[in-house]
Every structure is written in C-alpha cells, then in structure tokens.
Amino acid sequence: MQTPAVAPRPTQRLVAIDLLRGLTVALMILANNNGGPAAFWFLQHAAWNGFTPTDLVFPTFLFLVGVAIPYSTDGRLARGDGRGTLLRxxxxxxxxxxxxxxxxxxxxLFHLDTLRVYGVLQRIAACYLVLATAYVCGLRWRGALALVAGTLVGYWLLMRFVPVPGYGLPVRDVPLLDPVRNLAAWIDRQVFSAPHLFERTRDPEGLLSTLPALATTALGVLAGLWLRGTAPLHARIRGLVFAGAACVLLGALWNFGFPINKRLWTSSFVLFAGGWSLLLLAAMLRFTDARSAALDAGKRPxxxxxxxVFGTNTIFAYMLSELLAALLWxxxxxxxxxxxxxxxxxxxxxxPYPTAAATAYSLVFxxxxxxxxxxxxxxxxFLKI
Known part of the structure; x- marks a missing residue:
C-alpha cells in the first residue's frame, strides 16, 4: 500500500512492475468503494471460503512488494550504501x-476505545520489514523457498491440529476454518478486545494470518530474483508462467483439504493467489513495450x-482513497x-439498474x-518513504 545474452536494463523490467502495481491499486480502490451490495460480483470479496478477482488484489500488492526488494536492495548496494544504512x-x-x-x-475520529491496530498498511509494513531485512542479511533462493514452504506447512499445521481454547480441535470438535472458532481469530481476540478488531470477532489482517502473508511476499522475492537473472527475457517470462500455473494448481488441490480463504490467508490461498500474481506479471512483461521503458510517462503507449500514475505514487493514491472514503462516511x-x-x-x-449505478459510483470515485x-x-x- 514496481535480449538474448544480456539482461534488460532494470528500468525496462520495472516498467511491468509499475504497471501491475498501478492496476492493483486501481482495482483496490474500485473494490473498497464498490457502491454497495449491488456491485458486480467480481468487485466483491468471497463471503468466506472461495475466491473472486477482488481477493487477488491485496496478495498481488504484497507479491509486488517482494518483487521490488531485490531491485531496490541490490541497486543501493551497487551505489555503495552499507548494509547498516539499508537496515536502518x-x-x-x-x-x-x-x-x-x-x-x-x-x-x-481516532477514538482510543475502538482504535484498530491491524490493517492493510500494517501488514505490508510487517512483511516488508521481515523480507527486506532477511534479503539484506543474505536471503536468496534457498532461504526464500524454505520460508515459503515452512510458513505454509506450519500455518496449516497450526490451523488444523492445534486445539482452539474453549472450542476444541478443528474438524473433530468444530468445523475447520469456522469464522469465530479458529485459532487465528482466537489469538486476535486475546491480543485486542472486540472493539479493536475489524469484524469484532476476528481481523482479516490479524496476527497469526500475517505468517502466511510472509510467504506471499517471499514468492515476490523469488520472482524478483528470477527476473534479475541473465536468461533471455522470453525465457524468464516462460519461467514465470510455469511457476504461476504450478502454484495455481497446487493451491486448487490443497483447497480440498485446507480451503482457499482470503480472510484467513490460508496456505492454499497463498499458492492460488500467488500463482495468479505470477501469471499477471508474466502477461504484463509480455505486453509491455520494452523499447518505451526509458521514455517519460507521458510518451508511453x-x-x-x-x-x-497509480503505480508510481502508490501510497499516496491508496491513502487518498481511504481517507476520502472515511470522510464521506x-x-x-x-x-x-x-x-x-x-x-x-x-x-x-x-x-435505473442497481449494478450499473454501483459501478458508476466506483468509477467516479x-x-x-x-x-x-x-x-x-x-x-x-512522489510520496516516498
């Protein structure tokens, strides 16, 4: 809330990242201000288990945070910045x-008795802190792959086999991923009382579910490392497509035992959404004119x-949309x-048509x-941090 034999210049590869980031922010604004329940289904989140295109927005943004980490970190190291400076x-x-x-x-309003601490930017901050720090300290292919595998399997084990105090063991005593009686929701209620949680009984950006969100960001780091390789661009695009298709398939299969659920950021959701993020990045790279990479934004296609516009001033655009929406309410x-x-x-x-009216409101916003x-x-x- 980025030729055969020789790799393209970093600016060329980053054009697609900026474009996909801009598309993600635009869809985030549309989805968060969709004009109400009459909006098109694809501008609404899945009610619980399941997946809609809107559920892809936040994980794609986190994925792109990860993609940018190798670019920004390696660039600053090449300019002579020390690791201590980078960590600070x-x-x-x-x-x-x-x-x-x-x-x-x-x-x-900022009422202390209802102050919400969890949130979208907070999750981005936490994931960026962990992955960027790890990258500066030497995280590369093996470490990132281990982080993805470890967090996804670990989160599944916690949500499936750890008894929820006061409710019992998932599957045996309570339904798996019950909206209230799951471990992630229980932990959120222990850390903060109900008035401080977005949904009162749980928070979609809660503490435990940030663990698999780290895997989403780590998938982005892996994609960034792959894109910075020396293979021809078309080979790197094919690699993204292969990895994306594999992740989508694995996520769809895991869905049968650990349902895809954006609000709990389940392991199957990480793979399914991460796969689509890889495919979207590959498509954006494929259809971006690399020759225009060095052009001013006003001269691009x-x-x-x-x-x-959104992709290069992301934080400003997101904060403007959220603050404006809060004011209107x-x-x-x-x-x-x-x-x-x-x-x-x-x-x-x-x-006269409710869906058209809701869509018009979203587009005007x-x-x-x-x-x-x-x-x-x-x-x-540009709002730089």
Whole structure:
C-alpha cells in the first residue's frame, strides 16, 4: 500500500512492475468503494471460503512488494550504501508505513476505545520489514523457498491440529476454518478486545494470518530474483508462467483439504493467489513495450499512462482513497444519511439498474482519486518513504 545474452536494463523490467502495481491499486480502490451490495460480483470479496478477482488484489500488492526488494536492495548496494544504512532505512520505512496504517484505519475520529491496530498498511509494513531485512542479511533462493514452504506447512499445521481454547480441535470438535472458532481469530481476540478488531470477532489482517502473508511476499522475492537473472527475457517470462500455473494448481488441490480463504490467508490461498500474481506479471512483461521503458510517462503507449500514475505514487493514491472514503462516511448529509450514502442514493435515482449505478459510483470515485495523483505525477512529486 514496481535480449538474448544480456539482461534488460532494470528500468525496462520495472516498467511491468509499475504497471501491475498501478492496476492493483486501481482495482483496490474500485473494490473498497464498490457502491454497495449491488456491485458486480467480481468487485466483491468471497463471503468466506472461495475466491473472486477482488481477493487477488491485496496478495498481488504484497507479491509486488517482494518483487521490488531485490531491485531496490541490490541497486543501493551497487551505489555503495552499507548494509547498516539499508537496515536502518528498512526499519524506519516499516515504522512509517505502520503509522500511516493507524491513521488510515482510524481517521477522522481516532477514538482510543475502538482504535484498530491491524490493517492493510500494517501488514505490508510487517512483511516488508521481515523480507527486506532477511534479503539484506543474505536471503536468496534457498532461504526464500524454505520460508515459503515452512510458513505454509506450519500455518496449516497450526490451523488444523492445534486445539482452539474453549472450542476444541478443528474438524473433530468444530468445523475447520469456522469464522469465530479458529485459532487465528482466537489469538486476535486475546491480543485486542472486540472493539479493536475489524469484524469484532476476528481481523482479516490479524496476527497469526500475517505468517502466511510472509510467504506471499517471499514468492515476490523469488520472482524478483528470477527476473534479475541473465536468461533471455522470453525465457524468464516462460519461467514465470510455469511457476504461476504450478502454484495455481497446487493451491486448487490443497483447497480440498485446507480451503482457499482470503480472510484467513490460508496456505492454499497463498499458492492460488500467488500463482495468479505470477501469471499477471508474466502477461504484463509480455505486453509491455520494452523499447518505451526509458521514455517519460507521458510518451508511453496510451494504455500504460493511467496505470503508471497509480503505480508510481502508490501510497499516496491508496491513502487518498481511504481517507476520502472515511470522510464521506463521516460527514452527515441530512435525513440520518452520511454523505457517502446520499451520493450513492443519487446514483441509484439517476441510473435505473442497481449494478450499473454501483459501478458508476466506483468509477467516479476512482477518477476523483486518480486526478490529484496525476497532478502530482506531472509535477514529479512522489510520496516516498
């Protein structure tokens, strides 16, 4: 909340990362402001177990955080920055991201009795802190693969075989991944009381479920290492496609024993979503014109420009959308309605089809967030941490 014999220049490869990051942010804004329950199904999360395209948004963003780590770290090391300097930057950046997340979660009221600590930016901060630190300290292929395998298997063992205090053993005493009676939800309730949790009985960005989110980020690190290799670009794209298809298949198979569930970030979800993230990155690399990589954003192909606006000022765009949405829900508009509800009702009255009205609201909200982000990009003002 990035030729045969010789590898392309880093800027060439990063174009696709920025484009996919921009697409992810745009879809995140649409999904988080989808105009209500009448919105298209693909702009809504799965109710519990299952998967929709919207469930791919957050893991793809975390995946891209991982992809960028080898690029940024190796680049700074090549410029002469010491490892101590890098580690201090990683810690400070993670802390700032975490604080931004606290602001986003609780704006504009900041009631201490309902302060939410878990959140999207907080999870990004935690995953970035762990993986970037590990990379600076020497994590590469074997370590990242071991981290992915260890966290996915370990999380499955915890959720499947550890009795939940007060409820019993999953499968035997309570259904596996019961919304309330699962280990991740129980831990969240022990750390913070109900008013501090997003869903009162659990939090989708809770403590234990951050463990498999590390695996999502580690998959990105592996992809970044692969892309920085010296194989021809078409071979690297094929490698991403193969790995992505394998992950999707493994996740789909594991779904039968450990269901795909975004809210609990299950191990099958990590593989399934991670596989699609790999495939999307491969597609973006395939359809990105590498010759335009060094061009100014205004000179790139037309389809790339809107995405690059979000992709190069990601944190600003995300925070703007979340803070604006919170304001709209907080400002009263009369008749017991918030300003957001009043605007949504106006769309409903003006457009006879509920799904079309909800979609129109989402698109207008997206445009409102894109415009100031574009103005900052034109002036080369970027929110850097």
């Amino acid at each position: 930057h990683i810690v400070s950046r993670s802390a700032i991201l975490f604080l931004f997340g606290i602001v986003v979660n609780n704006f504009p 037309l389809w790339q420009r809107p995405l690059l 907080t400002i009263p508009a009369g008749g017991g309605l918030s300003l957001q509800q009043a605007i949504a009702n106006a769309f409903d009255r003006g457009i 997206l445009a409102v967030c894109w415009l100031p982000t574009w103005l900052l990009c034109r002036r080369r003002i």
